[in-house]
Amino acid sequence: MKIEQIYTNCMAHAAYYLESNGEAAIFDPLREVDDYIAKAVNNHATIKYVFETHFHADFVSGHLDLAKKTGAIIVYGPTAKPQFEALIAEDGQEFWVGNCRVKAIHTPGHTLESTTYLLIDELGKEHGIISGDTLFIGDVGRPDLAQHVVADLTEDKLAKMLYHSLRTKIMPLSDDLIVYPNHGAGSACGKNMSKETTDTLGNQKRTNYALRANMTEEEFVSELLNGLTQPPGYFPKNVLLNIKGYESLESVLTKGKKPIEVKDIKDLIQDGSVIVLDTRSAAVFADGFIPNSINIGIDGNFAMWVGEMIENINQKFVLVTELGREEECMIRLSRVGYDGTIGYLAGGFEAWINEGFPVQTIKRIEASEITSHYSNWPIVDVRKKSEFDAEHVQGAINIPLNQLYKRIHEFPTTNFVLHCAGGYRSMIAASLLYQRGIQYFVEVNGGFSAIKETSLLPITDYVCPLTML
Structure with missing residues (x-):
């Protein structure tokens, strides 16, 4: 049995390629599917199944294009109701891929249809779990996404489902299983994901807060929901595309x-x-x-x-x-x-x-210039609240980039300094501010990282964001 993680850093997304004896399966593919097909062709394998762990919110899956191009069968877990042809697995149902097996384990909580796939090799040994957004490395899936597209669901109800899924379906499994999650650090589908993209289940039982021994349902729900930020606005739209097709x-x-x-x-x-x-x-x-x-x-x-x-x-x-x-x-x-x-x-x-058409520019300054030329200007920090709370320039105003539109009235009405962590997000903000006629600011090249290194501005004491969850 061959299992390969195909990780896309800019999306913090992991798809998986499983192969055995000339047959292959793809788990949670991205939309550009030709690389998966090429991998199978190069290995003289036929893609038999496309397994989906759930209806994804943060990306549009490649299941439809992949099935159309290869003839593969799309598989979802119990309760899924896609508006296209797919096989809806029963809890515990097994699928042969070559001489290995994939067992569907229904693990609702992140979403109602969320399913973990247990990989069993050619010798009958349980090798690992493709856990989707049910279990991450260091975290579990947030339970506040499905409620946007399914009536009568609350994050509290889903969190309770996830508690029982983890304790009755995942934690009883062997410690030596490899956990293969759908996302890593940087994804908005969880709040505390590790930079590591695989681990043993045993180590997760020891280190993942959500798998803590003797944790009550009430404690789990409280800790899971504490610190959740508003999910990105496009998430419900992606869910619908994954359900209806595209x-x-x-x-x-x-x-x-x-x-x-x-x-x-x-x-x-x-x-x-x-x-x-x-x-x-x-x-x-x-x-x-x-x-x-x-x-x-x-x-x-x-x-x-x-x-x-x-x-x-x-x-x-x-x-x-x-x-x-x-x-x-x-x-x-x-x-x-x-x-x-x-x-x-x-x-x-x-x-x-x-062609000589009009051009605009945005003034970028070095962090070292702030104290010498712009010391009296207010500073606006567009990093996330958790980043700001951990450490920031004393007296700075925090308006996270994803809140810019609804808090546009909070920007200074006089000259100000704009920054993020490194310059990427602050330039997004700068372009949007220019659209709205706010052009009386300078943007810091290198962001807060450069400010810490080269400016004399007072910085608050560092507080680990994990302590604030």
Whole structure:
């Protein structure tokens, strides 16, 4: 039996490739499925099943395209009601993949249909569990997502379900099993995930707060719900796409891979029907950009921040990218269901410059300049509240990036300094502020990290965020 984790860092997402004796199965695939197919072809294997641990909220799964291209059977756990052809497993049902078996274990709690898959090798030995969002390394799945799409559910009810799933279905399993979760640190599907992406179940029983021995249901629910932040707004939309189905990725790319000339983009901007999404780095964007464009850099948590900051999942986009990265940007947008790309700026931003059209810039400063030139300006920190609470510049104002729209009135009405942790999120904020006419600020190159290293600003004492959960 061969089991391989396929990890995508920008999404903090893990898919899995299982193979035995010429047959393969894919667990929780991303939407771009050709790499999975190529892996099976190279190994002379046929993809037999696509196993889904649950209806995902943070990404659009590749189950439909993968099944269509390979003839594989899509498998969900008990209670799942997809609006397309799929096999709904019974609790305890086993599936043969070559000479190994996959056993479905219904583990509701993160969602109602959440299912853990137990891997049993060719010799009949239990090898590991593909746990989806039921069990992470250091954490468990948050129970406040399914309630957005299923009536009469509360996070409290789901948390209680998860408590019993863990204690009656997961914890009795052997300590030497390998835990293969769907996400790692950086995902919004949990609050305390480790940077490690696999572990033994025995070690998780010893170290994971949610698997603590003698933990009561009441204690579990309290600790699980404490510290949960508002889930990203695009999560319920992704769940519905995963339940109902979606357009093929090939069709999305065909519509989006169209170069648009500068003059035509200018007309689209004036029409107001599209967003110009500039995916270049923060530093390059600051030096010059198309007025009213939004900067979300491709070399970061791009898809997550698009979903977080652009409410309309059907929004039409024109992309400004580094030359040659147009398709990459479209694929990463599609991972969270944003399929509205209608084209990209032909010739890149240089073409806009060459036509002599208006350009805006954002003033970036070095952290060392704050005390010498901007010491009297208020400081706005757009990091998460947990980051800010752990350590920040004394007197700074915390307006987390994902709260920018509803707290726009809290920004200073006079000159201010803007920063995040390293400069990625603060440039997103800067572009959105410019759209709304707030342009009287400077943004810190290197963010809080640089401020700590090179400025003389007073910093609060560090408090480990884990102590605040």
